[in-house]
Amino acid sequence: MVEAEAWDDEVGEVEVDEARETSADEPDDTGWKTSTAQMAGLSRLIRAGVWALVVSGPVLGTLAFLSASAPAQGATKPAPAATPASPVGPAGFAELFVSAYLQAGQGTERDLAPYYSGSLALAVKPGTRTATQSTVIASREVQPGYWSVTVAADVTAHDDKGKSKRLGVQYFRVGIQATGPAGAGGTAQNTTAGYAATSLPAQVAAPTALKPGALAYESDRGSSSSDPSVETARGFLAAYLTGTTELDRYTSPGTRLQPISPAPYAAVKVTGVQDDATSAGQQKVPADGTVLHQLVLVDATDQAGSPVSLSYALTLKSRAGRWEVASVDDAPAIRASSPPSAAPHTTTPSPDASTAVPSPSPSNS
Structure with a gap:
């Protein structure tokens, strides 16, 4: 009986194993057949794919970098910006x-001859006129490398006596032709700069005044005001122009201003002060950080005793109940949207005929 029961158990286990294998090979509810061998093969395939991606990652990244850095086929490079010609040399x-x-x-x-190579003969006596000083007031490139330059000269006449x-x-x-690079006013790079006048100068009218x-500055403080801001300006300019006192006592902390050295003047007198404050008087210094712009007129007496009239645009700031100079401004402040306008026409009297000097006149030779 025992042997029969053992035999029955073995037969039952075999049937169960066969049933398991059979059920594993049969399609499931989704229609796929799965088996242990198939699952193992699928797992190996997935692992191989992952390793392939890992190994190919650096290669793909390198290819992407090279393709991004390589110039696009057919892409046009932007043309370099043209350097504008400089008027300094021709002027x-x-x-x-x-x-x-x-x-x-x-x-x-x-x-x-170093300026104009044309043939000419001048009729005026040499040294009859001289330019005590001169400066260029306008220059315009009328053609590439060809300039029209206007020169202002302070002219003095000299007689025989x-x-x-x-x-x-x-x-x-004057018309000036230039050779050389754009920095010299020319049009050709890698060439030596050179200049030549195309004719004698033409005397022209003065520019419009x-x-x-x-x-x-809408508020006028006068010259003898006891306004604290005027007192600060007076003390600062005296120290700035005469060097008799230190500037630090009149300037804001961190302001870097140096007096003129050597001091050109022995004394300074304020003759007028204007500012942009809206109130009529500033007897009391406003809150810290308040900004005030001034235009100060002075008569400075030089070391020889001669007075010289000057004007200074200053910016003041309030701090601890006093005004301090924050800066000497580059130029007086103007109102917004206030362009210059044409001045009334004035005629400059001509010199007497007896003292007038003829201009040099060219003639072909």
Whole structure:
């Protein structure tokens, strides 16, 4: 009986195992057949795919970087911005030419050869006129490498007796051709700079005089005001121009201002103060951080005792119940939207005919 029961158990286990294998090979509810071998193969396939991605990651990243950094086929590179031509060289050459032209005369035409190579003969006596000072007031490139330059010259006439008479500021326009790079006013790179006048100067009318726009200082404090801001300006400018006291006692902390050295003046007198405060008087210093803009007029007496009129635009700030100078401004403040306007026309009297000096006139030779 025992053997029979053991046999029955073994047969039952075999049937159960066969049933399990059979059920594993049969389709499940989803229609897929699964088995232990199939699951193991699928697992190995997934692991192989993951390792393939891991190994190929650096390779794919390198390819992506190279493709991004490589220039696109057919893409056009932006053209470099053209360097604007500089007027400095032609302007300086024109100024030298005008000075030499005013002093030249009959027999000294060769003095103009470095500037103008045309054939000419001057009728005026050399040294009849000279430019005591000159400056360029306008320059314009009329063609690439070709400039129109206007020079203002303070001209003095000299007679045969050695007497001189100032003729005033006169204006001369010159055509200048330039070679060389754009920095020299030319158009050709990698070439030597050079200049040449295309003709003698042409004397022209003075530029239109302008009346400046309205300044931003609407309150007039006068010259003897006891206003604390005026007192600060008075003390600061005295220290700034004469060096008799330290500037630190009048300036805001951190302000870096140095007095003029050596001191050009022995004394300073304030003759007028204007500011942009809205109140009529500033007997009491306002809250800390309040800003005030001033225009201060002074008569400064030099070491020889001669008075010199000057004006200074200052910015003041309040701190601890006192005004302090925060800066000496670059220029007086003007009102917003206040452009300059044309000044009334005035005619400059011409010199007497007896003292007038003829201009050099060219003639072909």
